[in-house]
Amino acid sequence: MTNEVLIEFQNITKTFGSITANAGVNMDIRKGEILSVLGENGCGKTTLMNMLAGIYYPDGGKILIGGKEVLIHSPKDAFRYKIGMIHQHFKLIDVFSAAENVVLGVKDGSKYNLKNVKKRIGEMCDRYGFHINPDKKIYEMSVSEKQTVEIIKVLYRGADILILDEPTAVLTPQEIRKLFDVLRAMRADGKSIIIITHKLNEVMEISDRVAVLRKGKHIATVNTTETNEQELTEMMVGKKVTLNIDRSLVENPQDRLLVMDLNCTDLEGVKVLDHVSFTARSGEILGIAGIAGSGQRELLEAIAGLQKLDSGEIIFNRPKKNLPVSFYHKTLNEVKFLAKEGRFHYEDGTPVDLSGKSNSEIKKLVNDGKILFNEDEVMSLRDKTPLQIRELGVRLSFVPEDRLGMGLVGNMDLVDNMMLRSYRKGNSALLNRKKPESLADTIVKDLEVVTPDLHTPVRKLSGGNVQKVLVGREISLAPKVLMAAYPVRGLDINSSYLIYNLLNKQKKEGVAVIFVGEDLDVLLGLCDRILVINSGRVAGILDARTVTKEEVGFLMTKTDGGEGNANG
């Protein structure tokens, strides 16, 4: 690394409406270094770099390259200054091949010839240690491959300054190591690399210097060798936050959800769930770890009744042994039928015989809690629609990964979103908006949702508030099973902790919680057991209190081989 300053920000300011994203940022980037830009979600690090990449234009201040002020109005301008950015959401065209994506938009005066493009891609791969098949279509690629295409795309345009926005978020530990090797090779080649991240361990591992941003302001840039994680954290969050998540012991666990040998194939004929078996217990948080796209979504959707299965069984266990039957779960006719089957007894142990009793008598017995179950109720959720699952009286809550695309309706207000789960109640053909309104009000108050009013479309709320609304609604259903997919993705630290606390509270109340996460630290700190899913298979179910990150990472990434059947 030289100390030659390549790019300088001078007093850069950027606002979006009333929100200030960056305020008076002064910092520099040097030639041949790896610089980490560190900060919490929403601290303005991506916005700052977007201004370098030509996505946004600063409201105030200057950008200097090689000491001269430059105006970067568009990504095209950025490329002119040899700056290329790899965004968190890849900007690739699915139906194009890797080579077509790489050459897209390149106007270097040469004749358009995919053969030459492929040759150049091959040369780059050799130089920096990538592996990519240039003819492969993007929609057939893994996340890591897509990222490689993005990097090649930027290099192909001759970029000397690469900005990577959260490059490791979706990669496995092994893939991260490979990426870091590539980055080091590029640095050795004289390129400057900027990594936007909020992961401290990676900052320490890869970067030469760290620039810390907080609430849109540049706090400091320090040499990595002269700092430590504790100091960086303090700079990043400002005040001390407890990094430990409270984890209570599991009390009186009971098998609540039994998933047995699930198999599922997607539309393209790829096996997405392969003999998946596990048990979720009440009063416990079961974490699911895995590389993005290993079958987590399909698994949760299968349980929720949204995914067609090839085979397998999903059993919901309702603990009812020696507990009274109620009209909440059963109709009068069902009670009669079950009594005929000999499934009930009275408090004194005698079998229930309802023959000859009038309906009103039976109703009274049930309402007084006199009729008790002999055994727990066992019901199959396989091939049931979400509605049928509800009608069985199974209280299954699901916080899906895609909040505004699945869990909520972005264009509807808070009240109408509350109603999604409950609007069917009652026999009237018309809607009743009173209860949803009071529920919305409660959630806004309890979870401190920041919203102008209850009639604001939820898409206008920030990511954290959207998630609070969704989790709040799902918890309000008083679930027996709560499934949450990446519930803290994109949330700041405070919102994340609020969600962890909510999940913990559910656990204490005896709910079987299934938590799909991506941050291994959180999974290890929050969950009781961790199920590792790898290419649709259960690679292992581990005790979260004793396992190490490396073990989980290994199970997540190991490829086919002679591993034992770890299903437990």
Next chain:
Amino acid sequence: MDKTNESKETTKQRFSLPFHVIKRINIPVWKKILIYAVAIITGLLLSSLICAGFAGKSPVDFFVYLFKGAFGSSRRIWVLLLDMALLLGTSIALIPAFKMKFWNLGGNGQILVGCLSAVACMNFLGGKVSNGLLIFIMFLASVAAGIIWALIPALFKAFFNTNETLFTLMMNYIAIGLVRFCIASWVKSGSGVLTPIGYGNLPKLYNDQLLTILVFVILTLFMFVYLKYSKHGYEISVVGESVNTAKYVGINVSKVIIRTMILSGAIAGLVGFFIAGAVDHTVSDAAANNMGFTAIMTSWLAAFNPLVMMLTCFFISFISKGMLQVRTDFGLSSDSIANIVVGLVYFCVIACAFFVNYKIVFRKKEDK
């Protein structure tokens, strides 16, 4: 925050253009109305200049004749209201589908088969059963035919996600062909025109128009309540906004699509029934009067609100009727001038959606 959609760049940009376009977050209602009013007036002014230019008359006359044509006599007003009512009926037929993001371009076809079925009843049963019974049978036949015509694309959309825009469009032409086939079979003279039939005509209520007007105004009110306050209406909105969310909460999307299209087709069939029973008393391949397409504009202009739709339908009917007078008095030989005017007004109103959704911010003087 860099991911929020409403990111708003309020600032001067050093782009080559002296202004900069940003997305509006909220717009006051009065401003919205003002923008639409300006657009409509612009469209009409443009039309008046063009028409006056062709005819060599004063643009002021254009407006005089326009109003005269629409409101010149009490009969004209009634006919205008009748036109509006039929257009309104077509619009409320399409609106539930549009709310569901189902692009039903098949309004013409659905009306046409409704009308054809009613006329078929008039043709074959007229004089053989009592008029009251005949009307009842006509009603059932029209509604059933409208439902079938809407249901076919709906079923394929629901089960195979077949593109409904083109499917419904093709259904229009199949309906036209069917009408031509029936007329060719029924009319032995080969004239290709079916003369009005005296049977199965709907009873008069004060005059020829009032009954039709009343029915569709009442249906519009019903549709407003249905969409806004009923569980069905809520399901339609959820499906329209996000199919995934609908599945997630256990809404049977296919069922909602099919149910909604049945409603859509039934109302379109009803429009056909009134055309056959109360207006034309016959059928031709142009019986739908292109209302299926016009209604797409009226309901879109009304932002899919049935109450606002009364205004938009009235306005479009007003222009069509008024233009007849303008054409005669300006001595323009082609009746297609009305289409040009309507097209121009559409363009202006469509364009003004831009000003409702976006804001142009002019760059202030460069800070030095």
Next chain:
Amino acid sequence: MLVTFLVGAIALGVVLLYGCLGETLMEKAGHLNLGIPGIMCMGTAGGCFGALLYMKGLAQETDAKWLPLLLVSILFSILFSAATGAIYAFLTVTLRCNQNITGLAVTTFGAGLSQFIMDTYVPRALRDSYFGVASKLFAKGIVNDPDANGVLKVFFSHGFFVYFAILLAILFAIVLKRTRVGLHLRAVGESPATADAAGVNVTAYKYVSILVGSAVAGFGGLFYTMDYLKGSWENASTIEAFGWLAIALVIFTLWKPGISIFGSILFGALSIAAFVLNGTSAQKELLKLLPYVITVVVLVFTSIRNKRENQAPGALGLSYFREDR
């Protein structure tokens, strides 16, 4: 009999082929243009208007020289249809208005205006004599002998516009698949944000493809009147119907100009089957339904066989606003 049928099928197919090629180009740029019927009408009106201007300027009808007549006619056709396309482009690209709605308005406007132009400026009395001359030029084939060999007639008796259409389809296929311009155009239709970020001028690509597509579609109308109808004008609604069929054809051919050559001839054959076969007028009306029914069947079939590469462009029908990310 068969020869006449095939010649007619190819001729009518070419009307659809032009419309289909124009629409394909726009859809590849992400614009579903339901204004194609109106644009095709305007192309016809423009061509007729141009031919009329030229003929009026002559002392005698027999003075007509084929090259200037054709050029003037084609030039006006391009002018009219591209101008109509420009309205659509301005509304949907620059003002980001709803494409379906705008397209329908363009069809209303285009059909109305073309009918008005024909009624007002192209008097019926002059049409036959003037356009008779023009259409002879348009329809002049390599083989014009009515007694020629059937195979020769099928392939070589057409006017130059037929061969031009097929060349154009091949050209489109090559441009889309093998050139940088084609790559960029497809990118704009699949994901304008990605194309924009890669430095492709999205707005320019959209405008150019809509304008060129409109001009090409307009040829369909011009060809129909000048060549197929031998210079007579029925009314705008006939051409409008072909416009809708052309839009259906785009789906039938899976957005591939190469396939559209054969698809259009098939559609042409179905459309004229009614005129060639014997039967009562009622039966003929039923036969005329066939192309629409077949389109529906194909629509259903492709939707059931859901294959990634055969789908519509990813951003079809969506407006692009750069700051909307």
